[in-house]
Amino acid sequence: MSSENLSDTQMEYEDEKQDSQEKNTNLVKGEEVKLKAKYPGLGQKPGGSDFLMKRLQKGQKYFDSGDYNMAKAKMKNKQLPVAGPDKNLVTGDHIPTPQDLPQRRSSLVTSKLAG
Amino acid sequence: MAGAGGGGNDVQWCFSQVKGAIDDDVAEADIISTVEFNHSGELLATGDKGGRVVIFQQELESKNQPQCRGEYNVYSTFQSHEPEFDYLKSLEIEEKINKIRWLPQKNAAQFLLSTNDKTIKLWKISERDKRPEGYNLKEEDGRYRDPTTVTTLRVPVFHPMDLMVEASPRRVFANAHTYHINSISVNSDCETYLSADDLRINLWNLEITDRSFNIVDIKPANMEELTEVITAAEFHPNQCNTFVYSSSKGTIRLCDMRASALCDQHSKLFEEPEDPSNRSFFSEIISSISDVKFSHSGRYMMTRDYLTVKIWDLNMESRPVETYQVHEYLRSKLCSLYENDCIFDKFECCWNGNDSVVMTGSYNNFFRMFDRGYRQDVTLEASRESSKPRSVLKPRKVCTGGKRKKDEISVDSLDFNKKILHTAWHPQDNIIAVATTNNLYIFQDRLTSIQ
Numbered sequence: 001m002s003s004e005n006l007s008d009t010q011m012e013y014e015d016e017k018q019d020s021q022e023k024n025t026n027l028v029k030g031e032e033v034k035l036k037a038k039y040p041g042l043g044q045k046p047g048g049s050d051f052l053m054k055r056l057q058k059g060q061k062y063f064d065s066g067d068y069n070m071a072k073a074k075m076k077n078k079q080l081p082v083a084g085p086d087k088n089l090v091t092g093d094h095i096p097t098p099q100d101l102p103q104r105r106s107s108l109v110t111s112k113l114a115g
Numbered sequence: 116m117a118g119a120g121g122g123g124n125d126v127q128w129c130f131s132q133v134k135g136a137i138d139d140d141v142a143e144a145d146i147i148s149t150v151e152f153n154h155s156g157e158l159l160a161t162g163d164k165g166g167r168v169v170i171f172q173q174e175l176e177s178k179n180q181p182q183c184r185g186e187y188n189v190y191s192t193f194q195s196h197e198p199e200f201d202y203l204k205s206l207e208i209e210e211k212i213n214k215i216r217w218l219p220q221k222n223a224a225q226f227l228l229s230t231n232d233k234t235i236k237l238w239k240i241s242e243r244d245k246r247p248e249g250y251n252l253k254e255e256d257g258r259y260r261d262p263t264t265v266t267t268l269r270v271p272v273f274h275p276m277d278l279m280v281e282a283s284p285r286r287v288f289a290n291a292h293t294y295h296i297n298s299i300s301v302n303s304d305c306e307t308y309l310s311a312d313d314l315r316i317n318l319w320n321l322e323i324t325d326r327s328f329n330i331v332d333i334k335p336a337n338m339e340e341l342t343e344v345i346t347a348a349e350f351h352p353n354q355c356n357t358f359v360y361s362s363s364k365g366t367i368r369l370c371d372m373r374a375s376a377l378c379d380q381h382s383k384l385f386e387e388p389e390d391p392s393n394r395s396f397f398s399e400i401i402s403s404i405s406d407v408k409f410s411h412s413g414r415y416m417m418t419r420d421y422l423t424v425k426i427w428d429l430n431m432e433s434r435p436v437e438t439y440q441v442h443e444y445l446r447s448k449l450c451s452l453y454e455n456d457c458i459f460d461k462f463e464c465c466w467n468g469n470d471s472v473v474m475t476g477s478y479n480n481f482f483r484m485f486d487r488g489y490r491q492d493v494t495l496e497a498s499r500e501s502s503k504p505r506s507v508l509k510p511r512k513v514c515t516g517g518k519r520k521k522d523e524i525s526v527d528s529l530d531f532n533k534k535i536l537h538t539a540w541h542p543q544d545n546i547i548a549v550a551t552t553n554n555l556y557i558f559q560d561r562l563t564s565i566q
Binding site: 021024025027028029030031032034035036038042051052053055056058059060061062109110111112113114115 | 134167393
């Protein structure tokens with residue numbers, strides 16, 4: 001094989017690689033445009049920080065006794081407010097009741113993998 | 116068309132077994148969260164979201180019958196972790212088992228480490244196949260005898276009994292992690308192990324539970340300056356002073372514990388330079404490394420990010436030596452994958468016994484194998500449809516656009532709820548364990564007459 005042929009094939013391969021990389025970039029940029037159209041406020045902060053903070057705070061369940069007592073005082077004469085659609089979110093004026101809290105799962109059941 | 120398996124065109128993968136319930140209604144507790152073979156491959160452990168560990172054992176008889184090597188049956192099952200609530204921090208702690216790592220076997224018993232977000236436990240799994248009978252002071256049912264009624268003495272003897280496998284927690288390593296533990300790794304010295312959370316890595320001695328050494332701390336003084344987290348960490352397979360950790364920014368740092376007590380300064384930094392023209396909102400998210408694994412030889416390491424698997428030579432930090440596209444067709448779906456959170460899925464990867472093939476999971480219950488030597492790759496599917504004993508798995512293909520050929524599946528038809536995040540490869544043999552959401556599939560290669 002002559003060295004000329006070798007470099008031709010190599011150049012072709014590099015061209016193809018560049019083409020497909022450009023195509024990939026265009027695909028991804030297209031997706032970015034779609035996302036920004038749906039959520040205009042997105043990306044003001046770098047894409048990392050928001051989701052990093054969310055990741056670090058996984059499992060956090062907030063309960064403020066001050067809020068709770070204020071709400072209880074306010075609600076003295078009225079009905080207790082009904083839980084919102086997200087039962088796991090118990091903050092502010094909403095007074096948590098045992099029914100609102102996520103159920104502790106029973107851990108006594110044997111895994112189905114062992115069945 | 117055959118599959119990849121380290122033997123070029125020779126290897127064909129066959130269904131061996133599937134564990135778990137068939138029904139589509141999956142309870143959250145049954146979601147498999149980790150799969151790991153032990154060092155001999157005789158035992159296979161799984162952990163789930165409900166905090167339970169199930170250990171399977173390879174059938175002794177079938178080890179010598181090549182057709183049924185991949186037969187594993189339940190050996191032991193136990194509740195490793197329970198859900199907890201940290202009242203001081205108002206933090207709910209899941210019982211989900213994030214990782215299981217086996218210790219090399221030193222005596223008759225087996226040991227493994229299992230961890231949830233906050234606590235690591237060392238479990239001893241031992242067999243009991245005989246029991247002592249004929250005590251002088253105890254009845255057979257355990258009640259104590261009145262010593263004054265004993266008139267003769269006898270020597271208790273061991274009698275065989277049905278095999279009982281017992282799991283007992285021998286150590287509990289708690290209260291050392293403020294953030295969520297993502298990795299544990301046993302050192303080759305068999306005395307220490309590391310545990311890594313989002314911002315810190317700790318070094319433990321297996322015997323000591325009330326103390327651990329912090330060896331990496333990337334927490335910034337001001338949390339608003341936080342730009343990256345630790346995503347995985349592993350000890351080198353034979354150099355007990357070396358470990359690596361990967362980050363959410365796509366970098367891997369190699370650290371040498373001989374250099375200093377706190378390894379915040381890396382010895383090597385592995386990072387592939389990014390073409391600035393390729394940068395997008397998604398760049399950092401899809402470059403986040405979800406798994407890092409050393410090769411058995413210790414010469415290479417493999418990283419998995421959202422779209423690729425990369426092989427790095429430890430001697431070269433500037434770029435990976437091999438890059439494999441797992442599911443590049445997802446580039447045109449990144450917007451919806453961001454919206455449904457799938458872009459944050461953490462896929463794992465694994466090496467085969469002689470480091471010639473690597474494997475990782477994808478969506479639609481597909482998993483991929485890349486043969487490094489023969490430069491072949493294959494897509495296979497873990498499904499009930501191809502679950503007839505010893506039936507050969509047919510390679511699958513995703514078509515990206517234009518004409519869809521028969522037997523191909525289009526990108527839009529992929530089921531993104533069926534994800535294979537966890538796979539494991541037997542350390543010596545071509546037997547693999549693939550976890551779908553709540554089922555564990557075991558496949559083995561069909562030995563051909565041509566070796």
